[in-house]
Structures are given as C-alpha cells and as structure tokens.
Amino acid sequence: MRFAELTQIALLGTDRQTIAATTGTTSLCQLESQVGGSPSERVLLSLAALHGLYERSGTQPMADNAPLPPASAGERQKRAGERTGSLLRRLLGGECSELIPEWLARAARSDLLAPLETLPALLNLGTSKPELREVIAPVLGERGRWLALQNSDWAWAGCAVDDSDETWRLGEYPARLMFLQRLRRTNPARARELLADVWKEEAPEDRAAFLATFDIGLAADDEPFLASALEDKRHEVRRAAAELLARLPDSALVKRQIERAAALLKYIPGTAASVLKLRKIKPAAIEVTLPGECDRAMQRDGIEPKPPAALGQRVWWLVQIIEVVPLNVWTRQWNSTPEEIVAASRQGEWRKELVEAWMRAAVRQRNAAWAEVLFDVAINEEYRDKTTVLTGLLVAMPPAQREERLSALLSVYHKSSRNPAGELIRLCRHEWSPSFSRVVLHFMRVVSTGQSTDWPLRNQFKEFAMHLAPAVLEEANANWITDSKGWEFWSKGVDEFLAVIQFRADMGAAFKNDSQI
Amino acid sequence: MPWTTEQVLALAPDASSAKSGQALAVPRKWVVLGAEQNCAWGTIQGSGKAPYQTCIDFSGPAFKCTCPSRKFPCKHGLGLLLMVAQQADVMVETQPPAWVVEWIAKRTEKEERKAAKATESDKPADPEAIANATRAADKRLASREARVTCGLDELGVWLDDLVRSGFAVLPGKPSSFWAAPAARLVDAQAPGLARRLRMLDGITATGEGWPERLLQEVSLLHLAREAWARMTSLPEGVRADLRTAIGFTTNQEEVLAQPGLRDCWTVVGRRVDEQERLRTQRTWLFGANTRRAALCLSFSAGPNQPLDASLVPGTRADAELAFFPSSWPLRAIVKKRYGSLQPVMPVLPHKTIAEANVFAAEAITANPWVDRVPFAFPAVTPLRRTRGWVIRDAAGHALALNIAEDKAWMLCSLSGGQPISLAGEWDGLIFTPLSVWVEGRFLCL
Numbered sequence: 001m002r003f004a005e006l007t008q009i010a011l012l013g014t015d016r017q018t019i020a021a022t023t024g025t026t027s028l029c030q031l032e033s034q035v036g037g038s039p040s041e042r043v044l045l046s047l048a049a050l051h052g053l054y055e056r057s058g059t060q061p062m063a064d065n066a067p068l069p070p071a072s073a074g075e076r077q078k079r080a081g082e083r084t085g086s087l088l089r090r091l092l093g094g095e096c097s098e099l100i101p102e103w104l105a106r107a108a109r110s111d112l113l114a115p116l117e118t119l120p121a122l123l124n125l126g127t128s129k130p131e132l133r134e135v136i137a138p139v140l141g142e143r144g145r146w147l148a149l150q151n152s153d154w155a156w157a158g159c160a161v162d163d164s165d166e167t168w169r170l171g172e173y174p175a176r177l178m179f180l181q182r183l184r185r186t187n188p189a190r191a192r193e194l195l196a197d198v199w200k201e202e203a204p205e206d207r208a209a210f211l212a213t214f215d216i217g218l219a220a221d222d223e224p225f226l227a228s229a230l231e232d233k234r235h236e237v238r239r240a241a242a243e244l245l246a247r248l249p250d251s252a253l254v255k256r257q258i259e260r261a262a263a264l265l266k267y268i269p270g271t272a273a274s275v276l277k278l279r280k281i282k283p284a285a286i287e288v289t290l291p292g293e294c295d296r297a298m299q300r301d302g303i304e305p306k307p308p309a310a311l312g313q314r315v316w317w318l319v320q321i322i323e324v325v326p327l328n329v330w331t332r333q334w335n336s337t338p339e340e341i342v343a344a345s346r347q348g349e350w351r352k353e354l355v356e357a358w359m360r361a362a363v364r365q366r367n368a369a370w371a372e373v374l375f376d377v378a379i380n381e382e383y384r385d386k387t388t389v390l391t392g393l394l395v396a397m398p399p400a401q402r403e404e405r406l407s408a409l410l411s412v413y414h415k416s417s418r419n420p421a422g423e424l425i426r427l428c429r430h431e432w433s434p435s436f437s438r439v440v441l442h443f444m445r446v447v448s449t450g451q452s453t454d455w456p457l458r459n460q461f462k463e464f465a466m467h468l469a470p471a472v473l474e475e476a477n478a479n480w481i482t483d484s485k486g487w488e489f490w491s492k493g494v495d496e497f498l499a500v501i502q503f504r505a506d507m508g509a510a511f512k513n514d515s516q517i
Numbered sequence: 518m519p520w521t522t523e524q525v526l527a528l529a530p531d532a533s534s535a536k537s538g539q540a541l542a543v544p545r546k547w548v549v550l551g552a553e554q555n556c557a558w559g560t561i562q563g564s565g566k567a568p569y570q571t572c573i574d575f576s577g578p579a580f581k582c583t584c585p586s587r588k589f590p591c592k593h594g595l596g597l598l599l600m601v602a603q604q605a606d607v608m609v610e611t612q613p614p615a616w617v618v619e620w621i622a623k624r625t626e627k628e629e630r631k632a633a634k635a636t637e638s639d640k641p642a643d644p645e646a647i648a649n650a651t652r653a654a655d656k657r658l659a660s661r662e663a664r665v666t667c668g669l670d671e672l673g674v675w676l677d678d679l680v681r682s683g684f685a686v687l688p689g690k691p692s693s694f695w696a697a698p699a700a701r702l703v704d705a706q707a708p709g710l711a712r713r714l715r716m717l718d719g720i721t722a723t724g725e726g727w728p729e730r731l732l733q734e735v736s737l738l739h740l741a742r743e744a745w746a747r748m749t750s751l752p753e754g755v756r757a758d759l760r761t762a763i764g765f766t767t768n769q770e771e772v773l774a775q776p777g778l779r780d781c782w783t784v785v786g787r788r789v790d791e792q793e794r795l796r797t798q799r800t801w802l803f804g805a806n807t808r809r810a811a812l813c814l815s816f817s818a819g820p821n822q823p824l825d826a827s828l829v830p831g832t833r834a835d836a837e838l839a840f841f842p843s844s845w846p847l848r849a850i851v852k853k854r855y856g857s858l859q860p861v862m863p864v865l866p867h868k869t870i871a872e873a874n875v876f877a878a879e880a881i882t883a884n885p886w887v888d889r890v891p892f893a894f895p896a897v898t899p900l901r902r903t904r905g906w907v908i909r910d911a912a913g914h915a916l917a918l919n920i921a922e923d924k925a926w927m928l929c930s931l932s933g934g935q936p937i938s939l940a941g942e943w944d945g946l947i948f949t950p951l952s953v954w955v956e957g958r959f960l961c962l
Binding site: 041 | 521522523539540543545546603604673676677678680681682683684685728729731732733735736737739740743869870871874877878881882885898900901902907909910912913914915916917923926927929930931933934935945955958960
C-alpha cells in the first residue's frame with residue numbers, strides 16, 4: 001500500500017515528511033529506484049504517478065456475497081406492445097398527462113401490463129396520487145408488486161390482486177387499505193368481517209380510514225357494525241360512521257333524523273283566490289322551527305355542535321339534520337312535487353340554508369328528480385362553491401339527463417358571459433355519448449368563429465377532448481372555420497384540443513393492434 | 518429503420534424546440550405532407566408570406582427548412598419527422614416535388630464533391646505551395662510548443678508547491694486558487710491540462726478518500742510535465758497520448774487519410790455532457806469481430822449546431838473507423854459506412870466485472886491520461902445495497918453504479934432480479950450505465 005503512504009506525505013507536505021526508500025526487489029521496486037534525484041516533492045509526485053497507475057491497473061472487483069433477493073415471478077398477463085407502451089412513456093413524460101387514467105383503463109380492459117421501464121414512474125404516480133391507485137394496480141403485474149415490496153413508498157402496491165388474506169394479516173397499512181378497498185368491491189361482507197375481527201387492535205388513526213372503505217359497496221347489512229362504531233373513542237371514526245349510516249336510507253340513524261326533522265319543518269299549503277276575490281292568493285310556504293339544543297343523542301348521530309363562521313348554531317344544527325333526511329320523505333309527507341316544495345321554501349325564513357341542505361342531500365342520495373329542480377335553482381342564483389354544487393347535482397343525474405341539461409346551457413352560452421357551461425362540461429367526467437359529443441363539437445366550432453376572448457373556455461377545450469366519444473374522434477379534425485375573425489384567438493385552444501384527440505386516436509389504434517396479436 | 522418518437526426528440530437542439538416540434542406534429546397545420554423511402558417533405562404556413570418548405574433526408578438525417586430559425590433542426594423539421602415516426606399514414610403524397618428533388622440532388626452533389634476533394638488531396642499539388650504551407654504550419658507549431666514548455670514549467674512549480682506545503686491546507690481554498698493556474702495553462706495553449714486542473718476544484722469536498730483522489734490526479738499532471746520534458750525519447754503512441762492530454766488537436770483529415778478498421782460496430786451507448794454551453798457527445802462502440810472499443814465525439818457550441826445523430830444507440834453499423842493515433846487507440850471517426858444501421862442484440866465483451874477491470878487496466882497502462890473507457894456486460898444483475906446501487910456478476914463481484922434513483926429503479930424493474938445486458942462508461946472511479954438490453958429490447962438510460 002505504498003500509494004496510501006505517499007498520500008500521507010502529500011497530505012502533510014514534503015516539508016515535514018521524508019520519503020522512505022524502498023527495500024523490495026520486485027520489478028516495481030526496480031522502477032521506483034529509477035525515480036531518483038531531487039527535489040523531494042518532485043520525487044513524491046513521480047512515485048505517486050507510478051504507484052497510482054500500478055494500483056489502479058490492479059483494481060480488484062469488490063466481492064458481494066450477500067444473498068440475492070428472490071427474482072420476480074413470471075407474468076400471467078401479456079405486456080402492452082411497443083407502440084402502446086411508447087404512448088404511455090410519452091404520457092408519463094408529461095405529454096397529455098390527463099390521459100394517463102384512460103391508458104391505464106384501456107390496458108386493464110385488454111388485460112395488458114404496462115412496459116417494464118414505466119413501472120417505477122407508475123408506482124411513484126400512485127404514491128403521490130392515491131386516487132389513481134385503483135387503476136394503476138391492475139397494470140403492474142407480478143413485476144410491479146415485486147418492485148413495490150422493495151420500496152416502502154410503494155407499499156400500497158405490494159399486495160397481490162388475487163385477494164388472499166395474507167396482505168391483510170401481514171402487510172403494511174397502505175397495502176392493507178388497498179386490500180380492503182378491493183375486497184369491498186368484490187365481497188363487502190367478507191371485508192367487514194375481516195375488519196371487525198381486528199377492529200379493537202387497530203391503531204385509532206387507521207380505523208377511520210379503514211372505515212371509510214365502506215363507502216364502496218355500502219349496504220344495509222353494514223348497519224350493525226357501523227352503529228357500533230358510533231360509540232368509538234375517536235371523533236374521526238364516529239364521524240365516518242355517522243356519515244355512512246346517513247347514506248343508508250333505512251338505518252336507525254336516518255329514522256331518528258327524520259323524526260327530528262318532522263318537528264322542525266311544516267308545510268303550509270297555499271290557498272287559491274276565492275271567487276269573490278275577498279281573499280288574496282296565498283302561495284304555499286314552509287314554516288321552519290330551529291332546534292332548541294344539540295343534545296348528546298344528536299351529537300352521537302354525527303351532528304356537529306359548533307357552527308362554521310357566519311352561521312348561527314341553531315340553523316347549523318337544522319341543516320345537518322335536513323341533509324340526512326331522504327328527499328322522498330318530503331314529497332311523500334307533503335304530497336307535493338320537488339318543484340312545489342322548493343318554490344314553497346322561498347316563502348319562509350332560512351330559505352337559502354334550506355335549499356343548500358337539500359342540494360347536499362340530493363348529491364348524497366343521488367336523487368335525480370330533486371337534482372334537476374335544484375340545478376335549475378342553483379344555475380340562476382349565487383351560491384357558495386357554486387361550481388362544486390352544480391357538478392354534484394349533475395353527477396346525481398343519470399348521464400342522459402346530465403347531457404340534456406348541459407346541452408341546454410350551451411345553447412344559451414352567448415347570452416351570458418358568466419355561463420358556467422365550459423367549466424361544468426369539463427367536470428363531467430363520464431364518457432360522453434356520441435350525440436352529446438357532437439353538440440359540444442358544434443358549440444366549439446361556433447364559439448371559435450366569434451370574436452369573444454373567453455380565456456377560461458379556451459383552456460377548457462383540451463379537457464373536452466378527453467371525454468369525447470371515440471366514434472366522434474374522426475369528425476373532430478375537420479370543419480374548423482380557420483379564416484374567421486376569432487380564429488387567431490381560438491386556434492390555440494383548438495390545437496390543444498386536437499392534439500389530445502390525436503393522442504386518443506393513436507391510443508385507440510395501438511390498443512386495437514395489441515388485441516389482434 | 519423506423520423512427521421512434523424518442524429518437525426524434527433526441528435530435529432537438531433544446532427543450533423548447535422539442536416542445537414546439539411536438540406542437541407542429543399535427544397534420545392539420547401542414548399544407549402539404551409527403552414521404553418516400555429516403556426522404557419526407559412538407560409545407561407549412563408560418564408568419565412569413567410564402568409557406569415554409571421543410572424537407573428531411575433520412576440518410577443523415579439531414580434537415581432543410583426555408584424558415585428563418587437559427588436552431589437546427591428547426592421545429593418544422595422536428596414536427597415533420599415526429600409525424601413520420603408517429604403517424605406515417607398522414608404523409609399522403611408520394612412524388613417528391615421539384616424543390617425536394619433539387620435539394621437532395623444538391624446534397625448528393627456536395628457529398629460527392631467532398632469525397633472527390635478527399636481523393637484529390639491525395640494527388641500531388643503544387644510542390645512549392647505545399648512547402649510554403651508546411652513551413653508556416655511548422656512555425657506555428659514550434660511557437661506553440663515553446664509556449665507549452667513554459668506553461669508546463671510554471672505548472673511544475675505550482676505542483677511542487679502543492680505537495681511541499683501539503684494537501685491538508687487545501688480544504689476551503691477559493692475557486693480562484695485552482696482557476697488561476699488553469700487560466701495560465703489556457704494561455705500557454707494547454708487546454709487539456711487546464712481542464713484537468715479545473716476539475717480539482719471541489720475535490721477536497723468529495724468525502725472520504727479525497728487526498729488519494731487528489732494525489733492521483735495531481736500525479737497525472739506531473740506525469741505530463743515530466744513526459745513533455747523527454748518527449749523525443751518517447752514511443753510514438755505515448756507522444757500522441759501526451760499531446761492529446763495537453764490539448765493538441767489532431768487534424769481529422771489526417772486521421773481519415775489513414776487506413777480504417779472495418780467491422781460491425783455496435784453502438785453501445787451515448788452520453789452528452791454540457792459545460793459552459795459546450796456540449797460534448799460521447800458515442801461508444803464495440804467491434805463485433807475485432808472486439809475493439811471506439812469512441813466517437815461530437816461537439817456543439819449552441820442550439821444551432823446539432824450533435825451528430827448518425828450513430829443510433831442500440832443499432833449496429835457496418836463501417837470503417839479511422840482511429841486517432843494513440844498507444845491504445847480509442848477515439849475514432851467514421852470513415853465509411855456500408856449499408857444502413859441495423860437494430861441488433863449485440864454480443865457484449867465483458868463477461869465479468871474482473872474482465873472489465875482488466876480491460877480498463879490495459880487502457881490506463883498504455884495511456885495513463887485516458888479519461889473513460891466503455892464497459893459492456895452481457896449479464897449482470899442490478900441490486901440495491903445499503904451503500905447504493907450496484908451491479909453483480911455471476912462470479913459474485915459487484916460494481917457501484919453512478920445512477921439517478923429513478924433510473925436505478927427502472928433498471929431494477931427491467932431486470933426483475935434476473936441478469937440483464939448493460940453498457941456504460943467507466944471513468945476510473947465509478948461506472949455510469951447508459952444502455953440496457955432486456956428481453957430483446959434496447960433502452961437508453
């Protein structure tokens with residue numbers, strides 16, 4: 001180790017150290033003896049060059065005797081083809097990244113796996129965006145799970161798709177959560193039993209998240225378990241349980257809320273004008289009585305005693321009760337249509353709060369009839385989080401009804417600069433029917449000839465491209481009026497729209513090609 | 518060979534060109550689009566009055582566009598080639614228009630003239646002119662050599678001071694401590710040594726073992742100074758290596774004038790370094806029959822100077838290479854190509870890490886100043902160890918990898934715990950993987 005010795009001297013300086021002469025007889029030592037003379041720093045550097053090269057050229061590889069980890073198991077599914085795979089690489093590289101879920105869904109439908117080189121990027125994506133895990137997991141295959149087991153960030157993907165209970169018993173929290181979500185989809189009762197078995201031993205902070213999986217496949221037979229969770233020590237767990245029970249229309253919790261509500265709202269039918277016009281027409285109205293207190297039983301049923309800012313506490317208690325009551329209860333009880341009831345609510349105090357509570361009820365209960373009526377109310381008035389409310393109401397309607405509503409909005413687009421149509425279309429994440437797709441296309445073509453400069457709408461164009469029906473993709477390319485006055489402004493939006501359309505068309509062709517092999 | 522999106526984007530001079538190119542890969546934007554076997558063309562309305570005419574000769578690939586952009590290839594060329602790669606069916610025209618035919622003809626003519634000129638230079642020219650030119654060149658060279666001698670003397674004094682006072686005083690020295698002598702070497706027309714010296718800045722902050730690494734590098738500078746003093750007694754190859762290390766350039770035409778080495782050269786990897794806007798592209802080749810390694814360099818000083826794209830990693834080129842003079846010839850230029858590139862599953866030379874070490878040892882014992890050599894393993898397994906990522910061979914040896922975390926996981930995913938084929942460059946301290954072959958596929962890292 002002569003080089004290390006020389007380094008020591010170089011470190012301290014040849015002023016303070018002298019170089020010991022070599023005593024060996026090897027050929028290296030003979031070479032060394034040729035490096036004679038002075039001054040000593042020059043000798044040191046020459047010797048360093050000699051020994052440095054000598055040692056570098058004799059570098060021995062480092063031994064690695066640690067056992068090799070087990071190799072990944074073979075795949076049972078096929079991997080996506082080169083063309084399909086390169087589209088995913090482009091998506092993950094940032095091009096049209098909004099289409100990643102579509103690629104994943106198509107691959108899952110064709111029972112194909114993602115290319116090997118994309119697996120780490122997909123695992124990272126699932127880690128940062130938990131909402132995508134469900135669509136990512138099916139394309140990972142054995143290799144993806146093998147990788148996930150080696151990196152704790154990816155633990156959520158570490159469980160096998162064929163649900164053996166092993167993941168549940170031995171896995172880490174994210175993998176167990178994923179397991180439970182998946183099992184709720186296929187066998188909700190079994191998922192409930194597994195959770196109930198270990199409920200008491202689970203960490204309180206995990207219990208709320210586990211309970212939230214009941215959102216999937218929620219049914220009446222979940223009630224006893226959920227009711228018992230209303231007594232949990234942890235607030236989040238109690239809230240989650242109450243929230244779920246509120247969605248079971250026949251649960252005891254809902255029944256209790258119906259009873260409470262019955263005492264608070266009173267429908268007063270209108271009276272018609274008398275023949276002699278002695279009495280005026282008196283429209284129907286709703287009389288509201290605010291709850292007097294928020295007792296323990298109410299809190300147990302998920303009613304928060306403390307109101308948010310700018311809302312009185314008693315009206316806050318009221319709206320929390322109304323939100324839970326099934327909307328059909330009112331129509332039945334008062335023997336009136338949703339339109340009549342909403343109209344009647346306008347006559348009383350707390351009108352706005354009441355309507356908002358019903359909107360939330362309609363979204364939660366997916367009550368299409370009420371959603372339609374409330375949508376028409378909301379579109380013309382100011383509400384907090386108006387877009388969220390409107391989107392929720394749209395989603396509560398079946399797609400056909402939803403598209404009908406949106407088409408109507410589009411037809412009056414030009415009349416109001418604050419028409420939320422663009423934003424709402426963007427948020428309707430169902431795959432559009434061909435006829436609605438054509439309506440939107442027509443709308444875009446008309447708008448792009450006009451001279452308005454609606455920046456948000458222009459930016460929304462490319463998102464429209466994501467929902468357009470596959471059958472309409474071809475048509476989307478043609479018939480743009482490029483010599484109109486407005487084109488200079490709109491062409492950017494149209495180009496972005498068409499780029500996404502092109503990508504989707506490529507994707508369709510590539511997957512079709514894969515399925516034919 | 519069909520083009521892939523990734524290959525096309527790799528031709529872009531910078532990221533913004535790549536993005537604009539992608540935005541132009543939309544058939545609707547083009548007035549005319551066409552392609553035949555060897556070329557593609559299109560016209561597109563730009564901000565000018567007449568539409569721009571864009572054309573690509575696949576054999577280079579060479580680009581031509583009438584737009585005023587100074588980037589090369591411009592966004593129109595990239596957009597056109599992207600469409601060829603992604604949606605070849607939109608290139609509807611099949612008969613090249615006159616301007617395309619004309620350009621291709623001009624290009625061919627130029628190539629031929631270049632070739633003719635190369636052969637012409639073999640012919641004896643006016644002896645007196647040659648003698649004059651040679652005399653002038655000799656004079657220039659002599660004056661440069663004199664400056665180098667002075668520069669190396671000065672470097673020697675500086676090196677001696679460094680070891681006399683000891684490395685222990687170096688940590689915390691400002692950059693100027695290293696930059697000043699490096700600048701003097703540049704003035705002395707020894708840019709190669711100046712570069713080496715500049716690299717020493719910061720070495721004291723590289724953690725355990727820095728004094729060894731510093732002494733290693735310093736001793737190589739010292740070796741250059743000692744060797745220069747006895748230049749005339751050195752063998753020809755070593756002289757060439759020393760001159761290269763100092764920064765003398767070799768005339769490419771002289772290199773090309775030498776007999777070439779024909780082989781099926783596998784392009785095993787490519788890497789681009791960027792320093793102060795100068796991009797250096799290293800392309801590594803291995804000869805299938807000669808089992809020789811070769812390095813092709815390409816330089817670019819800005820976005821309008823494209824790097825050479827004719828050697829595509831993962832393919833094999835039947836070609837004659839001319840090597841630069843060296844005692845261990847490595848750097849080369851393509852003298853002649855036979856046929857087109859073929860994608861290939863190569864036979865890689867280094868069966869074990871020990872074999873690769875022997876290969877590197879051959880290189881540095883012949884040429885101590887060699888910066889990097891290529892390693893190419895047919896079967897190694899990437900593994901994560903507590904100290905970082907390594908590859909392991911069948912003999913139970915490991916080699917540390919210089920690799921970003923995301924790339925390492927990608928490698929791991931490709932391997933699945935099984936051996937893969939991997940090639941990259943070894944700089945004497947660490948191995949940087951560049952390419953991987955797995956299940957018949959090739960990928961650049």
